[in-house]
Amino acid sequence: MTAAAPEPAPRKRGRPARTDPAAGPGARERILTAARAEFAGRGYDKASIRAIARGAGVDPALVHHYFGPKEQIFAAAIETDFAPALRAPAVVRDGGPEALGERLTRFILGVWEDPATREPLLAIVRSAVANETAAAVFRDLVTRRLMARVADELDTPDPRLSSELAAAHLVGVAMLRHVIKVEPLASADIEQVIAMVAPAVQRHLTAPGAPG
Amino acid sequence: MTAAAPEPAPRKRGRPARTDPAAGPGARERILTAARAEFAGRGYDKASIRAIARGAGVDPALVHHYFGPKEQIFAAAIETDFAPALRAPAVVRDGGPEALGERLTRFILGVWEDPATREPLLAIVRSAVANETAAAVFRDLVTRRLMARVADELDTPDPRLSSELAAAHLVGVAMLRHVIKVEPLASADIEQVIAMVAPAVQRHLTAPGAPG
Incomplete structure (x- = not known):
């Protein structure tokens, strides 16, 4: 495995990131779209949660909040694909x-x-x-x-x-x-x-x- | 494609690398063995001719001399595999x-x-x-x-x-x-x-x- 981006902070259940102005009804969809592009373009190994967050215009912690660790983001992305x-x-x-x-x-x-x-x-x-x-x-x-x-x-x-x-x-x-x-x-x-x-x-x- | 190692000097046909002490009857086999390991371990994209040469204990130019460019080294490696x-x-x-x-x-x-x-x-x-x-x-x-x-x-x-x-x-x-x-x-x-x-x-x- 190549070096992945550092994992964001542990998922905090039941604590929606209300303070993040980028969070909102469309954030989950934007993250999923960015995740699909990142996994498709770079493969699972090299895909990074930072890049997914950047693609969706959100904080990496919000990616983790919605989807959990990298393999769960991948599971959601491929379910759509x-x-x-x-x-x-x-x-x-x-x-x-x-x-x-x-x-x-x-x-x-x-x-x-x-x-x-x-x-x-x-x-x-x-x-x-x-x-x-x-x-x-x-x-x-x-x-x-x-x-x-x-x-x-x-x-x-x-x-x-x-x-x-x-x-x-x-x-x-x-x-x-x-x-x-x-x-x-x-x-x-x-x-x-x-x-x-x-x-x-x-x-x-x-x-x-x-x-x- | 990821950045590959710079290609060695153009292949010089009919000019065996006699001055290279590592060249010899076993050099071609050593290069082929090193190439198989390099392609298997890192994949075609990331495999480098420098690493193959290092693995075989020869100069990168000798790899090129025996096999030509990267895709021809790959062809020889997979024919064996x-x-x-x-x-x-x-x-x-x-x-x-x-x-x-x-x-x-x-x-x-x-x-x-x-x-x-x-x-x-x-x-x-x-x-x-x-x-x-x-x-x-x-x-x-x-x-x-x-x-x-x-x-x-x-x-x-x-x-x-x-x-x-x-x-x-x-x-x-x-x-x-x-x-x-x-x-x-x-x-x-x-x-x-x-x-x-x-x-x-x-x-x-x-x-x-x-x-x-």
């Missing part, structure tokens, strides 16, 4: 089982296809790959809000593992298409990719994991 | 098509299962996710030495895309199991994971990508 993908359980639920794989594949690859939703995801992946604490915060979010809820919709012998293996396939496609950019996958028509990936995802989501 | 995975085309070739998916899945997940081969791969992924140049160097290696050669062994309508989608599934499993460490996948018995993933990989490697 990851929000588009969190619709996945509803996508799984809303429709019949026969097109489940196609529906989830189209939805998740679509989130990665749009630069507006892709870039925040890429920033989270960069932080998680580089830093164990960031990986743990992301893991907690993905487990609670995505995997557990998708698994609740499945009727396989091992729904948690099934949902994670389906997710693994989609994560891998996103990595090779949008991060490593291996050709021909990086330039392939998205409909062809969906058509080739959906049956594998369908199998994970609907079939028992019997060997061979 | 990635060597275990480069056996995949032989694994695909050596055996019948009926167990192809199981064979490739077992081989690639096995490379990720062993910490000795996993850690260098993780270091490459960290550099590639954080830096476009590192991603391009890795992409070139993966395309030439892995994807094209696996594709040569396949009998599908679109073998390059098929081999990349099979790889995508395995990369995604490795990311969720070893980087994000999502449970239950992270602790699942590897034989159960292989049994559940192999049919999807088999389908990519042997079946046409027909929709539905």
